[in-house]
Amino acid sequence: MQKQYFESTIGESYVKAVHPSGLKIYILEKSQYSSAYAIFGTKYGSIDNCFLVNGEETRVPEGIAHFLEHKLFESEDGDAFTKYAETGAYANAFTSFDRTCYLFSCSDRFYDNLQILLDFVQSPYFTAQTVQKEQGIIGQEIKMYDDSPGWRVMFNMLLAMYKNHPVRIDIAGTVESISEIDDKLLYKCYNTFYNPSNMFICIAGNVNTEKVLAQINASIKETAPLEITRVDSEEPDCILKPFAEQKLSVAQPLFCFGYKETVKIPERTVKEKICTSLLLEIIAGEASPLYKKLVNEGLINDEFSTEYFTGRGYSCTIFEGESSDPHRVADEIKAEVERLKADGIDKKLFSAVRCAMYGDAIRIFNSTEAIAMQLVGCAMSDSDLFDEIKYLKTVTADDVFKRLMLLDNEKTVLSVVKPNGD
Amino acid sequence: MSAKVYKLADGVDGLFVKNERFNTTSVSFNFYLPLKKATAAEYALLPFILTTCGAEYPDFSRLNYKLNKLYGARLDATAEKTGDYQLLKMRISVIDDRFTFESESLLKQAINMLLSLVFSPKTENGAFCETDLAREKRKAIEHINGEKSEKRIYAKNRLIEEMYKDEAYGIPKCGTVEDVEKITGESLFAAWRDMLETAYVRIIIIGAALPARLFDDISHNFTDCKRHNITDCANSKPTAFLSEPVTVTEKMPVQQGKLVMGFSAEMIGDDSVTLPLMVMTDIFGGGPYSRLFSNVREKMSLCYYCSASSVRIKGLLTVESGVESQNADKTEKAVIEQLDAVKKGEFSDFEFESSLKSIKDSLSTYNDSQNSLDAWYSVKAYNKELYSPEDIAEKLAEITRDDVIKAADGVKLHTVYKLLPQEGK
Numbered sequence: 001m002q003k004q005y006f007e008s009t010i011g012e013s014y015v016k017a018v019h020p021s022g023l024k025i026y027i028l029e030k031s032q033y034s035s036a037y038a039i040f041g042t043k044y045g046s047i048d049n050c051f052l053v054n055g056e057e058t059r060v061p062e063g064i065a066h067f068l069e070h071k072l073f074e075s076e077d078g079d080a081f082t083k084y085a086e087t088g089a090y091a092n093a094f095t096s097f098d099r100t101c102y103l104f105s106c107s108d109r110f111y112d113n114l115q116i117l118l119d120f121v122q123s124p125y126f127t128a129q130t131v132q133k134e135q136g137i138i139g140q141e142i143k144m145y146d147d148s149p150g151w152r153v154m155f156n157m158l159l160a161m162y163k164n165h166p167v168r169i170d171i172a173g174t175v176e177s178i179s180e181i182d183d184k185l186l187y188k189c190y191n192t193f194y195n196p197s198n199m200f201i202c203i204a205g206n207v208n209t210e211k212v213l214a215q216i217n218a219s220i221k222e223t224a225p226l227e228i229t230r231v232d233s234e235e236p237d238c239i240l241k242p243f244a245e246q247k248l249s250v251a252q253p254l255f256c257f258g259y260k261e262t263v264k265i266p267e268r269t270v271k272e273k274i275c276t277s278l279l280l281e282i283i284a285g286e287a288s289p290l291y292k293k294l295v296n297e298g299l300i301n302d303e304f305s306t307e308y309f310t311g312r313g314y315s316c317t318i319f320e321g322e323s324s325d326p327h328r329v330a331d332e333i334k335a336e337v338e339r340l341k342a343d344g345i346d347k348k349l350f351s352a353v354r355c356a357m358y359g360d361a362i363r364i365f366n367s368t369e370a371i372a373m374q375l376v377g378c379a380m381s382d383s384d385l386f387d388e389i390k391y392l393k394t395v396t397a398d399d400v401f402k403r404l405m406l407l408d409n410e411k412t413v414l415s416v417v418k419p420n421g422d
Numbered sequence: 423m424s425a426k427v428y429k430l431a432d433g434v435d436g437l438f439v440k441n442e443r444f445n446t447t448s449v450s451f452n453f454y455l456p457l458k459k460a461t462a463a464e465y466a467l468l469p470f471i472l473t474t475c476g477a478e479y480p481d482f483s484r485l486n487y488k489l490n491k492l493y494g495a496r497l498d499a500t501a502e503k504t505g506d507y508q509l510l511k512m513r514i515s516v517i518d519d520r521f522t523f524e525s526e527s528l529l530k531q532a533i534n535m536l537l538s539l540v541f542s543p544k545t546e547n548g549a550f551c552e553t554d555l556a557r558e559k560r561k562a563i564e565h566i567n568g569e570k571s572e573k574r575i576y577a578k579n580r581l582i583e584e585m586y587k588d589e590a591y592g593i594p595k596c597g598t599v600e601d602v603e604k605i606t607g608e609s610l611f612a613a614w615r616d617m618l619e620t621a622y623v624r625i626i627i628i629g630a631a632l633p634a635r636l637f638d639d640i641s642h643n644f645t646d647c648k649r650h651n652i653t654d655c656a657n658s659k660p661t662a663f664l665s666e667p668v669t670v671t672e673k674m675p676v677q678q679g680k681l682v683m684g685f686s687a688e689m690i691g692d693d694s695v696t697l698p699l700m701v702m703t704d705i706f707g708g709g710p711y712s713r714l715f716s717n718v719r720e721k722m723s724l725c726y727y728c729s730a731s732s733v734r735i736k737g738l739l740t741v742e743s744g745v746e747s748q749n750a751d752k753t754e755k756a757v758i759e760q761l762d763a764v765k766k767g768e769f770s771d772f773e774f775e776s777s778l779k780s781i782k783d784s785l786s787t788y789n790d791s792q793n794s795l796d797a798w799y800s801v802k803a804y805n806k807e808l809y810s811p812e813d814i815a816e817k818l819a820e821i822t823r824d825d826v827i828k829a830a831d832g833v834k835l836h837t838v839y840k841l842l843p844q845e846g847k
Contacts, residue, residue: 010445010521032443035787081710085772088779091710107786108779136723143678144726144744149571205790249674251567286486295482301561303568322564352490359493359517366444368790393523420675 001025001213008386012365014375015209019217022197022225026375027212028204028385030368034107036205037368038114039376040121041101043200044193046173047166047312048098051192052229060189061180063138063173066095068186070134071126072102080120089113097167098311099380105369110207111215118219124190126183135178142172149250149417153320157256157415160244164233167314197225200379204371232313237262239413247420255326257333260411261315268310270387274357274395275403276317280306281353282345282400283336284319290336299323299332317407330414337407345404350397358392424810425626425799428637431644433652434623436637437799437808440630441789445521447529447629448792449636450513451540452800453621454655457508457590463562463597464605464613469499469510471550471558471610477542479535488535493517495532497539504801505658505735506590510617511800512540515792518630529633541643543614549607550614562602566594573841577680578742581839584670585684589659591736618647622655626799628792656804661686661737667835673844680841681750683741683757688832690737692805697817698825699739702833703732704777705826706764707741711776713760713769714741724753735804739833747842754838764830767823774823782818785811 001020007013014028030036046066050059073080073093084091089106091113102121106113145151155170162168172178203212239260268276284290284306294300304321323329364370371385378385428436455465479485489495495516502509516532519525544551570576579594586592596602625640627633663686689699707714707730718728728743745753763769788794788811798811809817 030443033790035790085709085711085776085780088776088783090780090784105787107783107790133720133723137719137726140678140724140744140746141726143746144574146677147573248571249573249676250571252564254571285490287483287490289483291486292481292483295557298557298560301564303564322568349487352487355492355523356490356494358523359495359521362445362517362521363494366446366792 006384017213019220021220021223023220024200024379026202027209028371029209030205033206035105036110036207037105037372038203039101039103039372040117040201041099041376042193043198044100045096045098046169046171048230049166050231057231060185062169062177064181064189065100066172067178067181068189069093069095069100074125074130075120075123076125080116083116087112095171122221126186128183131183138178139175142175149248149254152246153254153256153415153417156244156246157258157413160241160413161239161260163236163240165235165314195226196220196223198228202372202375205368239411242413244415246417248417250419252322253326254322254417256320256415257330258316258318258413259407261406263313263315266312267381270383271391274391275400276308278353278400279403282349299329326416334409340404345397345401347397361388430637430641432649434644437626438632439628439795441628442630444792446515446517448515448796450511450626450796452624453510453617454507454653454803455621457506457593459593462593463601464610465508466501466596467558467562468614469501469512472539472543473497473499473512475544475554476539477544478538480544492528492532501596503595505804507655533636545611548611550610555607559602563599566596566599573676573680577682577841581682581684585837619649620651622653624803626796628795658735660690663834664836669838671840673842676843678744679747679750681743681745681753682839684837685739685833686836687737687739689829693809696734698821698829699732699734701777701821702826702829703730705769705773706730709780711773717760718756724749750840767827782815785815
């Protein structure tokens, strides 16, 4: 196995290793901690719905990556939850737009738990019967999200912003789309995306790196690396429509307001992500003039937040929250963007939000879960865990200003969920 | 990790949890007051107004700027229910000085800020200022209304309201919209004095070292408060037993129905006597090995979630699930069947052992999280003895299957609350 060591000035270090199969392994030891957190993941999420198999284009039903995640817990020799019950670990999994992750955290029997994880993720077992059983459970999960105003307001924005990109598809799919899933399709997806060359293992906590690497080395099944060809649809620079509205049983309107960014290359760099996050703090963070104005005029409350939402082939900056007048909020944000473009960035505010973001980056190292999740980010984008800390020491207001100039008031979408008056 | 306790004033305890593994230090002020209809909204507003402005920080935007300069120090406020009491929390956490760009002294500044906010609010002539009050009242009202939008929270709140009509525990943790509307600058100022004079207070520090002079400074601040009638937060009223359970059904335009069931438990009290009920709740509806997950979700495929939790200080056990309208009765029946199975001792040694291992494992992770430790030592103020997570893990080893069966045997259905989709929507 190839190994690389990374060290940082904040007293943390980790190892990145690459298994001959192409599997990437990241381990950060925390010897003072009682527990450890481990993730076995694949670069496979809801947006990977069209790909080539033996040169042939395959389009799969919406929600299949998430469905596969549910089903992988069952193996021929019983389900993984039962095995974890034996050790006392906490186990779970999640599927997002571009990744599926299986995880556990424990303070005892780490190596037994790691073996369970390594085994079940590599042992798919799908039958017509088990697939059918899951349709009822996931059907209820989908309906739960249909009632969630926060979830709906975000997806309605993505639906209005993206014409073709599959980021517009709900991660769990629909009750109809998951009814098309069968065991054969699940195997097809598994055999494509669960190849070790497309996967990663990220661990943080009280573990011994060499012991972990030896165990992984002995447990990864021999599989020939596979070149995955994803078929991405062409996405126009413009938005589909500027406004979306849905009525739900809510007390006051929720909004999600986003700027679509033109994406020329699939992934954003660490620098671009940091600069955009700093920019969002300068535009509408809790110390910004706009935030003060919106609070004082009664237009937002503590639910207000911002996010740089980006992944393979999509990027947008998002402002969301609750408001009695979402249109006013959107107009105020647009006006502030224009003002900042004309006046430039306040250097003192820039310096303060840079300090805050640096503090946040340090804080991550308090939590094995947060570290493991950050390492997943590194595996996804092939970056170094300490890039953020390093870059925050040198970033300038001019770097952030360049990101500001990309915000285009002509490419915004406002999504509103408003009360249905029940 | 055990906490060291310091008596700072009458009814004011300082707890120091020494833990060297973190990059941050956390300091929280926790005030415990009786939950009463007349005061719930005012008390709940206090942590929020006090952490958005103060005599030294008249403008919330400047305060937020200062927090940014302190390398993103987190200043948090919450108002929670712990049994029949309100817990008002104001907490600051800050990264250690060794990480700063120019060796700045962050902790001292952060502590001074918190002390100043708690003890020196921004007031005029014995009243909170009108603009600040109006802003915080609006946010509080929007927060209370917002809880109705998330149906899982709404359904649980409705169950509690139905179960504890005219009782302290039935009062919403932040009061009602009408109560918030009635708050005046003067009444809130009186509530603030009440909090300083009558609340039981617990100050929790978690970090590598106890900051110098911090406890002396706090004691000094309390010497100006006339401490009297101090809250004893160990007197929550037991949940009543009904001869016949009650069912409440409401309809709303939603996709998925919610089924929430409330049970009374005979085993009631603090951690010294109720650990069997904790284990029983876990076997019944905790992890994936539990009766509810493995039967109601996995075997019967009725729902995505179906889980149990308990408030042992109240003798309360609840089950929550999201279901199709036509499956609500079937699910309710299945939950009762699983409870009966636990009562009859029809759970395997594997389920019993799994539950103990899972609880013990999660207790051992507490020391790896400042947030968890702070929550542990603040919520459990009702315990007569101060237990660490390790103490509880040790006590668990003594629990037998018979203890669990006994705990289950005293669990009786009290109220079923159903939120169902309106037909035709």
